[in-house]
Amino acid sequence: MDKIKNNKIFQWLHERYNLEPILEFVEHKQVPMHKHSIWYYTGGITLFLFIIQVCTGILLLFYYQPGVDSSYESVRFLMTKVNFGWLIRSIHSWSANLMVFFAFIHMFSVFFSEAFKKPRELTWVSGFLMLLLAMGFGFSGYLLPWNELAFFATKVGTDIVGDVPVVGELIKQLLRGGPDVTGSTIYRFYAIHVSILPLIFLVVLGLHLLFIQRQGMHEPEFYESLPPEEKHSIPFFPNFFLRDLLFWLLILDVLLFLAVFFPWELGIKADLFSSAPAGIRPEWYFMFMFQSLKMIPAKVLGIEGEILGIVFFGILGLLWLTVPFWETVIAGKKRPWLMKVIGLLAIIYMIALTIIGYLV
Amino acid sequence: MKIDKKIVISIFIFFSLIFVSEIFAGDSPAEDFQTDECYKCHLENDALPKDFNKEDIHLKSGLTCAGCHGGDATKDDMDEAMDPKAGFIGKPTHEQIPSFCGKCHSHIQYMRKYRPRIPTDQEEQYYTSQHGMLLKKGDQKVAVCSSCHTSHSIFEVKDSRSSVYPLNVPETCNRCHGDKEYMKNYKIPVDQYKKYAKSVHGIALLKKQDTGAPACNDCHGNHGAMPPGISSTSFVCGECHVNNLNYFNESAMGKAFSENELHGCQECHGSHEIEKPTDEMTGVGEESVCLNCHDEGDDGYIAAKKIYEELKSSVALHDSAKIQLDVVKRIGMDDIDIGYKLQKAEQSIIKARTLVHTFDPEKVAKETNLSLKNSKEALELAQKEIKDAQIRRRGLGVATFFILLLIIAVYFKIRNIEAKGKN
Structure with a gap:
C-alpha cells in the first residue's frame, strides 16, 4: 500500500481529489475466513464472466450485421474467415452459459447461507434482478446468429410470452416487431441485447456492488457467534483480490479449453417458411x-x-x-x-x- | 312505423345463410342419387355391383346408373325403368365397353363441361394398342377400359384410391400380366412385376412412394399400350434420360446398335429389372456389361477399361476428401469452401457417368479430371483446416502454460503476503 501512496500519479490525484477515504476503505475492508468462504468467490467469478461478455461482445459488434440476409452470414464469416473470430464467438457463447450457471450457484449459496437477511435485502433483490437480466441476455442473444434452432426457440419463447394474461399479446408484438418472428425481430433483439439490457444491467450491477462494499461481506451465523479471537479474516486487498484472480485465471483457461475443443456450433440458417425441426x-x-x-x-x-x-x-x-x-x-x-x-x-x-x- | 335496425339486419343475415347453404346443397349430387330409382331398387334387393362406390367420380359429377346403362331412373316399376324403349342398354359386353365409355369420353363437346382439358382420344388410342387390336380380333380376355379403371369405383388419376394412381398402376397391370394361367395363350413373360419391383424404378415408386418414378404406363403408354419396338426402346428411356440418349445416339456405338437391330438401352441395363447402375458396369471386371460383346484387347475393351479407371479414381479421391470434410465438421472448423469444392467434384462425376454413353474415354476424362481437381483442392483445404485445428490446440497449450505460470505466481504472492501478515 505504501508503494501506491508514494506513486507520483497517485500523489498528483490525491492532491486534487483527496483519495484518503478510498484508500482507507481499501485498507480496512476485510473478508471473513471460515469453512464456507469458498462461496464468496462465486460472485466474483460471475462478475469476471460478465466482463468477458462485455469485451467479447464489443469485439463481435465489429463484424456482426443484423438482418435476415446478413445475421447468419456475418457470424459465419466471423467464425471462418476472421482471425480469432471463432475464438471470440465461442468464448462469448460459453462464457454466457457459464455466467448464468455461476449466477445460479452464487444465488443459491447466498440463499442457503441466509445472506439475504436484513440488512442485505436489496443486495438479494438486485442480484436476482441481474439473474433475470442475464437470462434476458441469453434469450435475446440466442436469436442473433439467426440459425434454425434459435429461430424456432424464439418463436416458441415469444409465444409463451404472448400467453401472459392481459399484457402478453402486447409484449409479444413488441418483442417480435410484428405478429411473427421476422427480420424485424432480429433488430429488436439486437437493440435489446447490446443496448437496453447492458444499460439496465450496469446500473443494477453498480448498485449490487455498492451495497456489498457498503455493508461488507456477510458473516454466517456460526461465524458471528465465535469469540473474537477465533474469528479469522483476511484483507480484501490484496489477499482476497489475489485469490479471486486465481479463480478468474482458472476460469479463463476453462473457457479457452471449451472454445478450442467444443467450438460453439452455428447450425443451419433459419428459414422462415420451413417447418419446425425436431428437438426444438x-x-x-x-x-x-x-x-x-x-x-x-x-x-x-x-x-x-x-x-x-x-x-x-x-x-x-x-x-x-x-x-x-x-x-x-x-x-x-x-x-x-x-x-x-x-x-x-x-x-x-x-x-x-x-x-x-x-x-x- | 319505426323498424328496428337490428331486426332488419337479423332477417338479412338469416336469409343470407339460407341462400348460402342452398348454394352448397346444390353442389352435392348425393341427394339426386339417393332418390334414383335404379339405386334404390338395386340397394333394396342387394343387387348393387360388387365394386359399387358412392365416391365414384361419375356419381359425384351427377351421372347416375341410367347415365351409362340407359333406362328411366324416375320409374319405380322395373319393367318401365329398364325398358329398351326408354334407352335401356343394360350391361355392355366385353367388346362393347370401349365404345360404351367412348360415347361420352370421345365426345369433346360433352367432356368439355366437366374437364376442359381432358383428352378425348382414349378410345381411338385404345384400338391402336395391343389390347385394342386383339379385342377387334375377338379376344375376350384382353383389357378394356373397366379392366384398368374398374366399372363403378372410378376415381381421378391423382386420387390415391384410383386403380390407375401412379403407385397403383403396377399392381393394376399385374392383375392380368402376372397371372400365369390367364396369360398362358399370349406367350409373354409373367414376371415383369416381380422384376420391376426389384428395379431402381420399382424401388423408387413402390418403396419410396416417389410418384415421379416411372410405372408401367410411362414406358408402354396408357390407352395405346404397346411393348416398345427395337427402334423405340431408347426413345422411351430418353423421355427422361435425355442426355444419355443424345450421347448414345451420337456415338459410334449407337449407330452400330441400330444397324445390328439391338435394343439401345436394354442391352446393358435390361428392361423391367433395371438396377441402379454402378461404375463396375463399365470396365473389364465381373460385373462389366461391355464384355458381353467385347473381347480382351479390342478397342471396346480398352475404352471400357480406361473409362472405369477414370471413374474409379475420381470417386476414390472424392470419397477420401468427403471423409476429411466430416473430420473438419466434427472439429468445428471452416467447412464451407470444402463443401463447395466437393459439390463441384460430385457434379463432375455425375456428368462423367452420363458421358459414359459416348463410350469415349477422352470425353469422360474431361469431367473426371475436373472432379479430381476439385476433390484435390477440397482435400488440401480440409488438411489445412485440420492443421489449423492442431495449431489452435497447440495455442491453447501455450496459453494454458502461461496462465498456469500466472496462477503459480499469484499463489506464491498470496503465500508471501499472508506469511508477512502473520509475522
Missing part, C-alpha cells in the same frame, strides 16, 4: 420452466394450462425476489429449517425438470 429446445436455463409448461394439462379447472403455468412461475419469481421480506414471517428463528427445505425443493425441482426436458 430453449437454452438449458429455461428448460425447467419450458418442461413444466409442456407437462401442465391443456385445461386445469377450465383455465388454459399454459396461462396457469405462466402465472405460477410469475408468482414464484415474485416470491423468490421478495424472499428477505417474507422469510422472517414464515421461518425466522422459529423454523430455521424451513428456508433450507424450500431452497432444496427448488433445486431438486429445477434439476429434475431440466433432466426430464433433455430426456423426453
Whole structure:
C-alpha cells in the first residue's frame, strides 16, 4: 500500500481529489475466513464472466450485421474467415452459459447461507434482478446468429410470452416487431441485447456492488457467534483480490479449453417458411420452466394450462425476489429449517425438470 | 312505423345463410342419387355391383346408373325403368365397353363441361394398342377400359384410391400380366412385376412412394399400350434420360446398335429389372456389361477399361476428401469452401457417368479430371483446416502454460503476503 501512496500519479490525484477515504476503505475492508468462504468467490467469478461478455461482445459488434440476409452470414464469416473470430464467438457463447450457471450457484449459496437477511435485502433483490437480466441476455442473444434452432426457440419463447394474461399479446408484438418472428425481430433483439439490457444491467450491477462494499461481506451465523479471537479474516486487498484472480485465471483457461475443443456450433440458417425441426429446445436455463409448461394439462379447472403455468412461475419469481421480506414471517428463528427445505425443493425441482426436458 | 335496425339486419343475415347453404346443397349430387330409382331398387334387393362406390367420380359429377346403362331412373316399376324403349342398354359386353365409355369420353363437346382439358382420344388410342387390336380380333380376355379403371369405383388419376394412381398402376397391370394361367395363350413373360419391383424404378415408386418414378404406363403408354419396338426402346428411356440418349445416339456405338437391330438401352441395363447402375458396369471386371460383346484387347475393351479407371479414381479421391470434410465438421472448423469444392467434384462425376454413353474415354476424362481437381483442392483445404485445428490446440497449450505460470505466481504472492501478515 505504501508503494501506491508514494506513486507520483497517485500523489498528483490525491492532491486534487483527496483519495484518503478510498484508500482507507481499501485498507480496512476485510473478508471473513471460515469453512464456507469458498462461496464468496462465486460472485466474483460471475462478475469476471460478465466482463468477458462485455469485451467479447464489443469485439463481435465489429463484424456482426443484423438482418435476415446478413445475421447468419456475418457470424459465419466471423467464425471462418476472421482471425480469432471463432475464438471470440465461442468464448462469448460459453462464457454466457457459464455466467448464468455461476449466477445460479452464487444465488443459491447466498440463499442457503441466509445472506439475504436484513440488512442485505436489496443486495438479494438486485442480484436476482441481474439473474433475470442475464437470462434476458441469453434469450435475446440466442436469436442473433439467426440459425434454425434459435429461430424456432424464439418463436416458441415469444409465444409463451404472448400467453401472459392481459399484457402478453402486447409484449409479444413488441418483442417480435410484428405478429411473427421476422427480420424485424432480429433488430429488436439486437437493440435489446447490446443496448437496453447492458444499460439496465450496469446500473443494477453498480448498485449490487455498492451495497456489498457498503455493508461488507456477510458473516454466517456460526461465524458471528465465535469469540473474537477465533474469528479469522483476511484483507480484501490484496489477499482476497489475489485469490479471486486465481479463480478468474482458472476460469479463463476453462473457457479457452471449451472454445478450442467444443467450438460453439452455428447450425443451419433459419428459414422462415420451413417447418419446425425436431428437438426444438430453449437454452438449458429455461428448460425447467419450458418442461413444466409442456407437462401442465391443456385445461386445469377450465383455465388454459399454459396461462396457469405462466402465472405460477410469475408468482414464484415474485416470491423468490421478495424472499428477505417474507422469510422472517414464515421461518425466522422459529423454523430455521424451513428456508433450507424450500431452497432444496427448488433445486431438486429445477434439476429434475431440466433432466426430464433433455430426456423426453 | 319505426323498424328496428337490428331486426332488419337479423332477417338479412338469416336469409343470407339460407341462400348460402342452398348454394352448397346444390353442389352435392348425393341427394339426386339417393332418390334414383335404379339405386334404390338395386340397394333394396342387394343387387348393387360388387365394386359399387358412392365416391365414384361419375356419381359425384351427377351421372347416375341410367347415365351409362340407359333406362328411366324416375320409374319405380322395373319393367318401365329398364325398358329398351326408354334407352335401356343394360350391361355392355366385353367388346362393347370401349365404345360404351367412348360415347361420352370421345365426345369433346360433352367432356368439355366437366374437364376442359381432358383428352378425348382414349378410345381411338385404345384400338391402336395391343389390347385394342386383339379385342377387334375377338379376344375376350384382353383389357378394356373397366379392366384398368374398374366399372363403378372410378376415381381421378391423382386420387390415391384410383386403380390407375401412379403407385397403383403396377399392381393394376399385374392383375392380368402376372397371372400365369390367364396369360398362358399370349406367350409373354409373367414376371415383369416381380422384376420391376426389384428395379431402381420399382424401388423408387413402390418403396419410396416417389410418384415421379416411372410405372408401367410411362414406358408402354396408357390407352395405346404397346411393348416398345427395337427402334423405340431408347426413345422411351430418353423421355427422361435425355442426355444419355443424345450421347448414345451420337456415338459410334449407337449407330452400330441400330444397324445390328439391338435394343439401345436394354442391352446393358435390361428392361423391367433395371438396377441402379454402378461404375463396375463399365470396365473389364465381373460385373462389366461391355464384355458381353467385347473381347480382351479390342478397342471396346480398352475404352471400357480406361473409362472405369477414370471413374474409379475420381470417386476414390472424392470419397477420401468427403471423409476429411466430416473430420473438419466434427472439429468445428471452416467447412464451407470444402463443401463447395466437393459439390463441384460430385457434379463432375455425375456428368462423367452420363458421358459414359459416348463410350469415349477422352470425353469422360474431361469431367473426371475436373472432379479430381476439385476433390484435390477440397482435400488440401480440409488438411489445412485440420492443421489449423492442431495449431489452435497447440495455442491453447501455450496459453494454458502461461496462465498456469500466472496462477503459480499469484499463489506464491498470496503465500508471501499472508506469511508477512502473520509475522
